[in-house]
Amino acid sequence: MGRLTEAAAAAGGGASAARSARPPPAPLPLSSTSPGCAATMASSEEDGTNGGASEAGDEREAAGKRRRRGLLATAWLTFYNIAMTAGWLVLAIAMVRFYMEKGTHKGLYKSIQKTLKFFQTFALLEIVHCLIGIVPTSVLVAGVQVSSRIFMVWLVTHSIKPIQNEESVVLFLVAWTVTEITRYSFYTFSLLDHLPYFVKWARYNFFIILYPVGVAGELLTIYTALPYVRKTGMFSIRLPNKYNVSFDYYYFLLITMASYIPLFPQLYFHMLRQRRKVLHGEVIVEKDD
Numbered sequence: 280m281g282r283l284t285e286a287a288a289a290a291g292g293g294a295s296a297a298r299s300a301r302p303p304p305a306p307l308p309l310s311s312t313s314p315g316c317a318a319t320m321a322s323s324e325e326d327g328t329n330g331g332a333s334e335a336g337d338e339r340e341a342a343g344k345r346r347r348r349g350l351l352a353t354a355w356l357t358f359y360n361i362a363m364t365a366g367w368l369v370l371a372i373a374m375v376r377f378y379m380e381k382g383t384h385k386g387l388y389k390s391i392q393k394t395l396k397f398f399q400t401f402a403l404l405e406i407v408h409c410l411i412g413i414v415p416t417s418v419l420v421a422g423v424q425v426s427s428r429i430f431m432v433w434l435v436t437h438s439i440k441p442i443q444n445e446e447s448v449v450l451f452l453v454a455w456t457v458t459e460i461t462r463y464s465f466y467t468f469s470l471l472d473h474l475p476y477f478v479k480w481a482r483y484n485f486f487i488i489l490y491p492v493g494v495a496g497e498l499l500t501i502y503t504a505l506p507y508v509r510k511t512g513m514f515s516i517r518l519p520n521k522y523n524v525s526f527d528y529y530y531f532l533l534i535t536m537a538s539y540i541p542l543f544p545q546l547y548f549h550m551l552r553q554r555r556k557v558l559h560g561e562v563i564v565e566k567d568d
């Protein structure tokens with residue numbers, strides 16, 4: 280299977296060509312390149328100044344993407360991304376206001392939970408977007424990302440009330456909120472062909488810190504919930520019962536925590552590869568043996 284990556288970008292318009300080049304299907308479910316892949320830098324657009332040729336190339340590339348995607352899908356995605364940016368902005372403002380008024384994080388989750396649940400649940404559409412092919416993200420990458428968030432919102436924080444005032448909840452809420460404002464505004468500006476460089480920069484740099492912070496918040500929250508779950512036996516099914524099945528939510532949570540070990544690095548490295556591609560114009564091409 281794919282053994283190595285090769286950087287290739289033509290001079291001048293190379294950066295935009297580099298960005299538009301998409302790697303062939305991934306050999307591993309969560310990764311867009313094989314694990315052994317090495318990438319070299321094709322060209323740099325880190326300073327955001329590529330000259331007129333590149334700008335013209337960017338416009339052609341954007342027009343090409345719009346044509347391929349179709350008008351209706353582009354209009355829907357623009358609406359979706361604007362709505363999501365607005366939703367997470369409302370959430371950010373509500374959190375800042377709460378903290379400024381109350382001077383504590385206690386009660387914060389309760390005050391913002393409705394907005395959080397609505398917009399995070401709405402994000403399930405991201406899996407649909409991948410499934411119907413209107414965004415190029417892998418269904419698995421989007422699926423793991425979105426389902427772990429839905430799980431945290433509904434099956435952990437919403438369901439286990441005693442943990443709602445934990446500092447760890449604030450940790451992941453802040454990481455999610457900053458990430459999503461940046462991410463959805465990046466998609467919106469990209470779709471409108473007016474992407475400010477700092478938004479692009481933020482999209483592909485903030486995650487370096489925010490991803491581990493968010494994951495730490497999530498893991499600590501689940502960890503804090505464990506004694507309560509064990510004591511109450513919530514969401515668990517004990518034998519004997521007429522279906523002859525048993526389920527222990529406590530062990531399910533332990534397995535979920537353990538699953539972060541293989542899954543999170545894959546998501547993180549996926550983002551690092553996206554970063555190299557978009558900010559440094561690298562082309563990651565897999566070669567078959």
Ligand SMILES: CCCCCCCCCCCCC/C=C/C(=O)SCCNC(=O)CCNC(=O)[C@H](O)C(C)(C)COP(=O)(O)OP(=O)(O)OC[C@H]1O[C@@H](n2cnc3c(N)ncnc32)[C@H](O)[C@@H]1OP(=O)(O)O
Nearest residue numbers: 414415416424427430454458466486489490493542543553
């Ligand atoms: C049942 C229980 C399950 C539990 C499972 C447990 C295991 C979980 C382990 C992992 C846990 C993760 C938890 C998450 C925590 C946090 O989020 S913490 C906060 C920090 N988080 C982040 O920084 C998130 C980073 N992740 C992402 O950005 C995404 O989720 C992603 C799916 C990984 C993004 O990948 P991808 O889409 O491939 O990257 P992009 O570069 O953004 O986009 C690629 C192309 O797709 C286009 N696109 C994507 N979405 C849209 C859209 N909505 N609208 C328009 N276009 C979109 C994008 O423009 C790119 O297009 P091209 O330019 O043509 O390439």
